[in-house]
């Protein structure tokens with residue numbers, strides 16, 4: 001099979017992996033090497049689905065001995081299979097990088113033969129790319145659960161980020177849909193990665209030249225909408241992952257159903273739900289919210305019509321309005337419509353004078369939502385009663401139109417299968433890409 | 436109303452500032468001489484660029500205002516806005532009064548404008564660090580063309596010097612007829628003709644084809660969102676971007 005054919009199959013098979021960020025590590029160029037890394041992340045292009053492409057995202061192979069029900073690569077599915085050699089991956093990475101198509105490599109894999117063998121293939125590829133091709137750009141790899149820890153560790157020393165996918169939000173769902181995987185087998189390598197990352201950080205502080213283990217940290221992703229867990233369950237799990245495993249990111253992937261498998265739903269991918277989960281995730285990571293503040297009861301779901309910060313504000317109206325000229329940063333960040341950039345600008349500008357609504361507009365603070373929740377020098381923007389029902393209506397009107405536009409929810413129904421999976425009519429095309 | 440006219444260079448601009456304090460001419464406006472149209476109600480002076488004065492002023496900005504103000508001046512200079520020098524001038528004059536907190540005076544229209552232009556320049560440069568596409572030529576030099584709104588070439592050259600350290604490259608700003616050329620060691624920015632000869636290497640077409648195939652395969656068809664794609668990668672960049680062209 002020629003390189004073009006392989007690339008088509010193995011990139012189509014990797015496309016559902018959502019993490020495509022290259023951020024988190026700054027590394028200058030080095031003499032005789034190709035590449036550098038930029039902590040803020042660089043998008044190189046945007047695919048037709050609007051997602052940022054920054055890494056050459058491919059599977060080592062899509063030949064799989066496992067049988068995860070939500071995945072196109074599962075053993076029992078009939079579809080074209082292919083495998084790259086380490087050299088082919090190195091050539092593609094280097095040649096794409098030299099043309100500035102990509103920021104680096106995101107290498108994942110189905111489980112070929114067994115977990116350790118697969119991990120070894122990934123490790124061999126990284127060795128070639130880093131040592132022989134002298135590639136100094138960004139590399140993200142998947143750790144294959146169940147693989148020999150020495151191999152994961154060795155590969156982690158050559159990668160910028162390592163991730164293990166948590167796959168589904170509960171153990172029960174995992175048992176039902178991914179019979180070859182267990183919660184244990186996923187959490188174990190996560191824990192091991194965490195320890196290695198912490199240890200390496202400490203060593204680097206002591207000896208600058210100590211080897212760096214996954215300097216951009218670890219991330220994970222889970223499928224939402226394939227199984228019945230509530231949003232509360234999902235964001236609580238997320239919160240725990242951030243806390244216990246010091247993850248850098250948790251990614252969500254709306255399940256794309258095209259299966260008649262009775263174990264899986266047949267609705268369209270829940271894009272709006274995925275969007276709301278990312279917003280809630282943002283509140284956890286940057287705005288100092290806890291999962292319990294965002295949703296109260298175990299089976300609560302996020303409100304599709306309002307972003308989670310607005311919802312929280314409506315449930316806590318006693319904390320509003322907030323005076324722009326005196327509120328601290330933490331409080332400002334809890335105002336709907338005020339993000340960290342706006343908050344910083346407000347803090348800077350008010351040092352040299354009291355702010356009015358006019359000033360806020362000039363600073364580029366968007367008042368569409370914020371105006372209901374703030375005062376400037378004690379004055380509200382307009383007369384409005386602080387009645388949650390009225391506010392909710394006001395906030396929904398504008399918001400929901402925006403969300404629809406952004407997500408194109410009402411576009412024509414998309415065709416079911418793409419070329420890579422067309423051979424499996426009625427099969428599940430949710431290629432989850434590596435473990 | 437007092438207007439300074441100068442050559443539009445960084446040295447020139449800093450010499451205008453120097454003249455404010457040493458010739459006691461507190462200019463209200465500053466323009467590049469190409470774009471300045473004489474106005475009857477305004478006195479104007481031509482201020483020649485003087486590298487020695489420029490160094491002194493840059494130093495003073497660093498010490499008496501802040502390093503942030505220094506870099507704001509450098510980036511703002513690259514913006515495509517003919518009023519930029521006036522705003523930079525007022526910004527620095529205010530800075531000498533207030534010191535480092537000048538950046539908090541966002542109610543001041545000139546401070547706001549400088550910040551806005553700097554953000555615009557940096558944003559466009561950041562986009563181009565991703566969107567810029569190189570082609571391998573017969574001679575082994577990698578060639579890229581861009582046509583940004585702002586003069587982002589100096590920022591791009593710094594970026595790619597780090598990134599593509601072991602390969603010679605040229606980045607050609609076709610909108611300004613300027614190019615940054617890197618020889619594996621250092622780069623120079625010079626004017627060039629617009630019909631440069633950049634014949635492709637033998638492998639070039641093959642890798643472009645592979646890239647286009649990857650680009651098509653990676654989109655999830657169930658989530659097509661061309662509107663979003665259009666917003667994120669504006670049309671004006673596309674004529675230089677391999678995956679949005681049929682051939683190169």
Ligand code: SF4
Pocket residue numbers: 064065066067068071072073074075109110111431432433434435
């Ligand atoms: S999710 Fe991974 S392990 Fe499971 S079938 Fe797909 S490729 Fe194989």
